[in-house]
Amino acid sequence: MKALILEKPGELDSLTVVTNREMPEPKDNEIRVKVYTAGLNPSDYQVAEYDGLESEKKRVLGLEIAGIVDAVGSSVNNFEIGDRVYYLRSINNLDGGFAEYSVTTAHTASKLPDEVPFELAAVVPAAGYTAYQAIMQKLKPQSGGTILIHGGAGGVGGYAIQLAKICGLKVITTCLGKDIDYVRVLGADEAIDFTKGSVYEDILNLTNGRGVDYVLNTISPDSATKDLEILAFGGEMVVTAGFPDFSRIRFYDKGMSLHEIALGAAHTQGDFNAQSNLARIGDHFGKLLAEGKIVPPQITTITMEEIPSYLKKLKEGKITGKVAARVI
Incomplete structure (x- = not known):
């Protein structure tokens, strides 16, 4: 599959688009998502520039993800293939949103109302x-x-x-x-x-x-x-x-x-209730978006190939609003 991978931990300039990344497989309690859009965040360039995150395979960044469920693990009963979803990925999950497919735990994801476009949903989970x-x-x-x-x-x-x-x-x-x-x-x-x-x-x-x-x-x-x-x-x-x-x-x-506020730490600290709260927030936030009670920020939409340059702009404080990368 096509993905933007971090070739060398600690080097933002090592982000590279490849077409042969192995497609992730969902575990028992996970869903696999066909990524439509992924949001850019400061944590993306911070993780890329951190030299202490060696891993068994090359990392795909992207914390904010919106797409369609493509496969479900054996114990998943709250999602079905074809569901529209969005979620905040764990920083320890190496299969992030800057790729054609990603995986996440089912109890941390939220169903996305039909009225909310993927481009908007993908800039909500971290900041929103x-x-x-x-x-x-x-x-x-x-x-x-x-x-x-x-x-x-x-x-x-x-x-x-x-x-x-x-x-x-x-x-x-x-x-x-x-x-x-x-x-x-x-x-x-x-x-x-x-x-x-x-x-x-x-x-x-x-x-x-x-x-x-x-x-x-x-x-x-x-x-x-x-x-x-x-x-x-x-x-x-x-x-x-x-x-x-x-x-x-x-x-x-x-x-x-x-x-x-330590939102993403819900994933890393292993507290199930705190993790499930991410889905509850997403459920309510999705309703606010669908009802027009929250208007989208100024969104700049880019391609996967443009992600590295826009992460640099984000680091330099040159972005107003949010940036969403269209993957599909």
Whole structure:
């Protein structure tokens, strides 16, 4: 089968399209999927550049996958051949989405409504599920509150803005100046150009000095530490890229709650309930998409051959929205 393989672990430039990759076979609890579209993510280039992931066969990247069930394992009873599906692949699964066929565990995949095109479904599982878990499952925000969402023009941020609006929140987001109109279309009430250097001063001005009730930080521990300054008393913070430095505040200063998102670790930690939650998120997210309650981010559609160059663009921060590679 045709696939984009990583010839040399640690070298992004070693990604190579081949036509003789062996087709994966599903195990008892797995399904094989004919891949129609696969999404690109930062973890793809991060894994490609990591030198400590030697494996028994060459790795196929691609975490976000949408396609049609082609074969099922002997113990699978929740999918049939021909079902439309989408899912978040385990990082330990060497048969990823940048190939004509992929496999995954049946209890982590979701059926895809007919109304949702593969190109849209393939840019949801990593960014969309992360945003969903952060807003809907971790924060469970009260309507009327205010949230700061970093990087509103990115994958997680774009979905988070829309989920926050569904929950009745006022949304403040950061982005590049060129993306301000884009994040406003997604629903942001206020957009701040983070290159101007006055993000936290602007947030305090917008909230009359109180700060925000909720923060979604997808940037870094340093950024999350700065967020402590504008988190209102009793506020909640969700982090995806590292904890803030709590030595900057004293106990009782904030009365805050902190939530960590480690979405893909559900696969690697082996917790069946956490893994099954991925499918539950996908089931609900698919309904939101089918009902038009979540609009797609700006999607750039490319070919398999273009994946390496677009992973470099993603690494350099040159992508607005999401990128989907059409495999079929």
